[in-house]
Amino acid sequence: MAVDKVVEIPVSLEVPIGPQHPALHEPVMLKVYAEGEEVVKVEVNTGYNHRGVEKLTEKNSFYRNIFIVSRVCGICNIVHSDVYVRAVEQVMNIEPPRRAKYLRVLAMELERIHSHMIINAIMAEVLGYDTLFMYIMRDREKVMKAKEILTGNRVLGDYLMVGGVRRDLSEVDRERIKDVLVKLEPEVRKYVRVFEEDETIGKRLRGVGVVKPRDVTLHGLVGPTARGSGINIDARREGYDAYNEVPFNIIVRGDMDSWSRMMVRWHETIESINMCKYVLENLPSDGPAVPDETKLSRKFPVGEAFARVEAPRGELTYYVMSDGRQNPFRVKIRTPSFNNIINSGFSYIGYTIADVPVILTSYDPCISCMERAIVTDLRRGERKYIRFKDLSMGLK
Amino acid sequence: MGKPSLLKDVLKWFIGRPITIQYPYEETPIENRFRGRHFADLSKCTGCSLCAIECPADAITMEKLPEGVSVPKNPRRIYPVVSYGKCVYCYRCVTVCPFDAYITTNDYKLAGPAKLYSRDYSLQSIRGGEQ
Numbered sequence: 001m002a003v004d005k006v007v008e009i010p011v012s013l014e015v016p017i018g019p020q021h022p023a024l025h026e027p028v029m030l031k032v033y034a035e036g037e038e039v040v041k042v043e044v045n046t047g048y049n050h051r052g053v054e055k056l057t058e059k060n061s062f063y064r065n066i067f068i069v070s071r072v073c074g075i076c077n078i079v080h081s082d083v084y085v086r087a088v089e090q091v092m093n094i095e096p097p098r099r100a101k102y103l104r105v106l107a108m109e110l111e112r113i114h115s116h117m118i119i120n121a122i123m124a125e126v127l128g129y130d131t132l133f134m135y136i137m138r139d140r141e142k143v144m145k146a147k148e149i150l151t152g153n154r155v156l157g158d159y160l161m162v163g164g165v166r167r168d169l170s171e172v173d174r175e176r177i178k179d180v181l182v183k184l185e186p187e188v189r190k191y192v193r194v195f196e197e198d199e200t201i202g203k204r205l206r207g208v209g210v211v212k213p214r215d216v217t218l219h220g221l222v223g224p225t226a227r228g229s230g231i232n233i234d235a236r237r238e239g240y241d242a243y244n245e246v247p248f249n250i251i252v253r254g255d256m257d258s259w260s261r262m263m264v265r266w267h268e269t270i271e272s273i274n275m276c277k278y279v280l281e282n283l284p285s286d287g288p289a290v291p292d293e294t295k296l297s298r299k300f301p302v303g304e305a306f307a308r309v310e311a312p313r314g315e316l317t318y319y320v321m322s323d324g325r326q327n328p329f330r331v332k333i334r335t336p337s338f339n340n341i342i343n344s345g346f347s348y349i350g351y352t353i354a355d356v357p358v359i360l361t362s363y364d365p366c367i368s369c370m371e372r373a374i375v376t377d378l379r380r381g382e383r384k385y386i387r388f389k390d391l392s393m394g395l396k
Numbered sequence: 397m398g399k400p401s402l403l404k405d406v407l408k409w410f411i412g413r414p415i416t417i418q419y420p421y422e423e424t425p426i427e428n429r430f431r432g433r434h435f436a437d438l439s440k441c442t443g444c445s446l447c448a449i450e451c452p453a454d455a456i457t458m459e460k461l462p463e464g465v466s467v468p469k470n471p472r473r474i475y476p477v478v479s480y481g482k483c484v485y486c487y488r489c490v491t492v493c494p495f496d497a498y499i500t501t502n503d504y505k506l507a508g509p510a511k512l513y514s515r516d517y518s519l520q521s522i523r524g525g526e527q
Contacts, residue, residue: 060452063450064451064488066452067453068452131402131406148427148430149429152429152430153431158488166487293491294492
């Protein structure tokens with residue numbers, strides 16, 4: 001009998017994870033191609049949360065932008081405003097007093113503590129360890145209270161202004177924040193022990209999502225992801241704000257897996273608690289930390305500035321260009337999640353589908369940070385992502 | 397199989413008081429300096445519109461004062477109205493005001509079906525001053 005029909009069975013199965021998915025907390029889509037349970041290819045698709053913040057900054061004045069850029073990311077809002085403010089200070093040639101610099105470090109380190117705590121809590125939740133998730137979130141609330149005492153709001157601090165910070169710290173509040181940190185430290189050490197000793201966590205995290213140091217440099221991964229693979233990079237070493245005066249250790253671990261990345265975050269949390277304590281004990285009183293906002297200069301010289309900061313997720317850079325008018329000519333934002341997530345497709349290959357959310361969470365994804373434009377040519381029906389180079393040249 | 401590492405804590409909190417605050421039935425502890433609802437004090441406001449220009453969320457609009465309301469120093473007779481739905485509570489308007497005319501509170505209970513504006517609070521401030 002002659003063959004008249006051929007049935008083709010696809011070798012790999014396409015599993016879309018996201019943009020709405022119980023394991024993901026933000027809208028990103030991972031298109032996972034699997035053979036059986038084994039992942040053979042992952043495509044990271046973004047574009048569900050694009051807001052055009054860079055363009056918005058060109059339409060608003062330098063001072064209004066301080067509050068706009070801090071809305072790029074909810075969790076790391078103070079580092080976003082800090083790096084922008086430092087870039088504007090470079091353009092305007094302003095040097096804030098040391099007290100303001102110390103308070104900026106305090107705010108940023110409090111932010112690092114709660115950011116690292118929330119991603120570890122989310123990791124516990126992804127692993128199905130909901131009790132641990134609840135306990136870490138309960139203790140994270142103490143840090144949020146400390147941030148409320150310092151900045152006036154739990155999450156969105158709006159704490160920075162060109163030439164200093166927006167509210168000073170009284171002696172009473174200083175003691176209260178110190179009290180919060182003293183109570184928090186034993187709790188964090190307990191969770192570190194749980195992450196080190198718990199069998200379930202070890203089985204799900206150890207040896208999963210191995211990123212070799214060569215891959216880190218090849219794909220430009222930054223932050224705790226790189227430090228978890230033994231690469232010793234940290235923008236704080238540059239000594240911006242008061243980081244040249246506050247002593248701290250850079251945590252590097254060489255296990256290269258998801259567990260290693262989470263442990264880097266936990267040990268950084270302890271390091272940040274110590275830094276906050278140092279800042280609170282050695283707060284200088286050399287000048288008014290709070291500038292009079294009514295008397296700030298309304299004239300901006302022509303110039304450009306490039307600033308970088310170590311955000312909880314890695315190195316965050318801002319480029320600000322002024323052409324002498326009230327609004328910046330260009331603000332370019334390069335967030336750490338953009339490097340860490342979009343370039344991370346290689347690291348899922350060879351693991352099972354159940355490991356995909358674990359590996360993604362271990363990179364600490366911040367989707368609202370990393371959205372970039374996709375251009376669809378309606379006449380030709382083509383879609384393409386815009387490269388850095390094209391973005392900096394302006395869209396044609 | 398290893399021992400469950402959090403069992404001691406779980407048992408401790410199982411018999412202890414719950415941490416969860418049953419908002420809105422229970423009050424949430426809030427700082428005095430928390431950035432909450434704020435409005436212009438018409439006895440100080442001069443209608444210079446600086447807050448409306450500087451607002452990063454465009455939440456402040458300048459409106460004409462109603463007839464019959466007397467204000468000490470406001471030649472153009474306009475005053476800022478904050479739309480609490482649009483406001484991001486950054487307090488830029490408070491700090492940028494040259495006459496220190498904003499009254500700040502730590503009231504954060506602003507959720508409701510109706511759109512909220514600072515109009516009534518501002519007009520109340522001048523009436524309170526007259527009494």
